[in-house]
Amino acid sequence: MKNYFLKAGLLGLLISGTVLQTTLAQSDPTGKRRVTSTYAITNAQVMSAPGQEFSKSTILIKDGVIVGIGSGINLPKDASLISGDSLYVYPGFIDGAGSMGVTRPKDPERPKDLITSNPPDEIAGITPWRSATDQFDGSNSQVEDWRKAGFTISQILPDGGMIPGKAAILILGSSGNTNLIQINTALAANFRGSRGMYPGTLAGVMAKFRDIYQNTLLSLEHERLFASTAGVIRPQTTPTQSAMGPVVQKQIPVIFTAGSDLEIRRAVALQKELGFKLILTGLENYEPVIDLIKSNQIPVLIKLELPDDKAIKAQKDSGITEATQAQYARVKEAYTKALQQASLLEKAGIPFGFTTSDAKAGDALKTLRTMISNGLSEKAALAALTTNPAQILGISRVAGTLEKGKMANMVVATAPIFSEDAQIKHVIADGYVFDYEVKKASKSEGNASGTVEGVWTYTSETPAGSSGGEITLKKNGASYEGTITYDDPSGSGKAKAPLKNIAVSGKAISFDFDVAAGGMNLTVTISGQVEGTSMEGSLSVPQMGSFPIKASLSAPSLIP
CATH class of the missing domain: 3.20.20.140 (Metal-dependent hydrolases)
Known part of the structure; x- marks a missing residue:
């Protein structure tokens, strides 16, 4: 099954160098830190079930199972600790x-004699x-x-x-x-x-x-x-x-x-x-x-x-x-x-x-x-x-809930999960800890001119090497329009596609575009966060996954 997936990806956008190799921005998204002995998240704000109030608690885990939760838990000397100060813990999502x-x-x-x-x-x-x-x-x-x-x-x-x-x-x-x-x-x-x-x-x-x-x-x-x-x-x-x-x-x-x-x-x-x-x-x-x-x-x-x-x-x-x-x-x-x-x-x-x-x-x-x-x-x-x-x-x-005896599946966020500034810092699943980079809040929003309009130069790293192109964005009334260039899957230089479903909200931006590759018509989605004149995000392809992408505003408000 793994080989089939890889083949499908190569025949799709990887041929063109547009499918990106996953470059790990997270500190340890592989989950190699296995919770196999004794592990504790200490002094975190814990919501054990929907509708409950947060309680400052420590969660003790062993072999991927919650063995203790609450305050005043006696931690073994060999316990590995995650400081939960200023963090909020929820049951893992299902x-x-x-x-x-x-x-x-x-x-x-189909058989030739099909009825x-x-x-x-x-x-x-x-x-x-x-x-x-x-x-x-x-x-x-x-x-x-x-x-x-x-x-x-x-x-x-x-x-x-x-x-x-x-x-x-x-x-x-x-x-x-x-x-x-x-x-x-x-x-x-x-x-x-x-x-x-x-x-x-x-x-x-x-x-x-x-x-x-x-x-x-x-x-x-x-x-x-x-x-x-x-x-x-x-x-x-x-x-x-x-x-x-x-x-x-x-x-x-x-x-x-x-x-x-x-x-x-x-x-x-x-x-x-x-x-x-x-x-x-x-x-x-x-x-x-x-x-x-x-x-x-x-x-x-x-x-x-x-x-x-x-x-x-x-x-x-x-x-x-x-x-x-x-x-x-x-x-x-x-x-x-x-x-x-x-x-x-x-x-x-x-x-x-x-x-x-x-x-x-x-x-x-x-x-x-x-x-x-x-x-x-x-x-x-x-x-x-x-x-x-x-x-x-x-x-x-x-x-479904955080209780003694249940699987150690949980989400650890920097703020209450439904607040605008909440970011997920850790996810624990089956006793494996997955760490994610938390971005510091920036006082600036958008670029120097306060707009995402202009020509963005994007780059990506693929198993075949570096590739990239340009994203052009222009505001038209209350909405946006634009185009993107990418390496043509047929090997004949650059191709261009119009952007669809462009959404800009604060620092967040997302849009779709269509690519024909290997006999398939694919809708690619790019979404990211704008910081000044830079943008970092992901490129998503249905049935293939998401890959990181970076872009810089090379010509603010300069629309050819």
């Missing part, structure tokens, strides 16, 4: 449904026997990105068709370990039809799921009769039916990824008809189905991302008609409602967790702060990161 480090398996070759109305299950994207662990690479930089954002546990979902396989719960510890907490924890499902064959529509997917479920019921009953009754013909159980058994027997839930309220209603209808355990994820606007979710007591995992605001930024302040003003108002209202989705779930009393799928690790804390500024309480936000997903995943016994 990802309810993620794709970090997961790569999509190669599609099987499209009744294709083999694997050809049709029905592979419940697969495990997400078979697609997981713990050394993938996405794992480090999310750990740096405070996540210590993830339930990873396999990639594939309508039933891609089973999830697994992993701890984000050392890449040299298996890191497996529990395998086959849930069945991943969605309404993704099969192209050019059955089931190819939403209705077809529902019918196929119903057919698989009912046939598995019959198969289990046949197996029971064969084991207890003489003269019964030996059952011919298929791999699909064997793998679906735990779902039918209600031993594990189905995590349905549903992208619309119609799909949510269809998933709930299937659950009510067939009786399996259900977890919902993937929806952006829960408001139309909140009553349905609450009445059926269905756990929810919401996206840890914000809706695109480029339509808001593109709005003009003057020279518009009343009709356009009314349209702008409707767009703003819809955007505001989207930001309030988490708070609406809280007000409805629906416990929810987060899914990191399709989200950006570098934006995680910013996203949470925006949700809080739009009505979500800090208590509910922390619960969605800790106790709620622990309950949904069935691991509350070992994770």
Whole structure:
């Protein structure tokens, strides 16, 4: 799996020298300082669970397990100490449904005599026997990105068709370990039809799921009769039916990824008809189905991302008609409602967790702060990161809070985690300590002219050597526009692409651009922090990870 990932990266942006080799800005992000004997974080402000007050406490850890927490703890003489003065400690964050480090398996070759109305299950994207662990690479930089954002546990979902396989719960510890907490924890499902064959529509997917479920019921009953009754013909159980058994027997839930309220209603209808355990994820606007979710007591995992605001930024302040003003108002209202989705779930009393799928690790804390500024309480936000997903995943016994006997998974920050100036200094996962560089607050903001406009020269280091280009930014009304140059993947010099989704907020800047490389169309995201005329940040590529990037403002406000 590691070789496949490396190959994909080389064929994508690494060919062009645009994918960057990870140069470690952190003091020890590798986690080589293993908490194997006795270790203590002393005199820190500790929040053991959501809703509790901070208490000045010491946390004593041995072999990756919390063996003591509180004040007045007698520390052994051989204890290694981390000074917790001025630091804030929280339970490690838990990802309810993620794709970090997961790569999509190669599609099987279609047989020449394929009957499209009744294709083999694997050809049709029905592979419940697969495990997400078979697609997981713990050394993938996405794992480090999310750990740096405070996540210590993830339930990873396999990639594939309508039933891609089973999830697994992993701890984000050392890449040299298996890191497996529990395998086959849930069945991943969605309404993704099969192209050019059955089931190819939403209705077809529902019918196929119903057919698989009912046939598995019959198969289990046949197996029971064969084991207890003489003269019964030996059952011919298929791999699909064997793998679906735990779902039918209600031993594990189905995590349905549903992208619309119609799909949510269809998933709930299937659950009510067939009786399996259900977890919902993937929806952006829960408001139309909140009553349905609450009445059926269905756990929810919401996206840890914000809706695109480029339509808001593109709005003009003057020279518009009343009709356009009314349209702008409707767009703003819809955007505001989207930001309030988490708070609406809280007000409805629906416990929810987060899914990191399709989200950006570098934006995680910013996203949470925006949700809080739009009505979500800090208590509910922390619960969605800790106790709620622990309950949904069935691991509350070992994770979700800081207590004696639980796994030593924790986030150590320089300030209360949801405050604007909070930075994560340490993450402890599975007894491994990951240290991150904490930047000192700067009194200056932006460059000398107070703007990010101009020509930025960026550089990166790749396994093939140094590469770079120029980023041009110009303000247009309330929004920004610009371009970026990069080494052409075809080898014909420099290529240029327009920037998309440009966002500037204080020192923070982010934008996307598209690259065609190796037959793939990739959307690359650059995000960073501006200090004077310098910028440091990361370049993120879906399914490949994030890599560091540096830039300097070579021509402030000089737009060619």
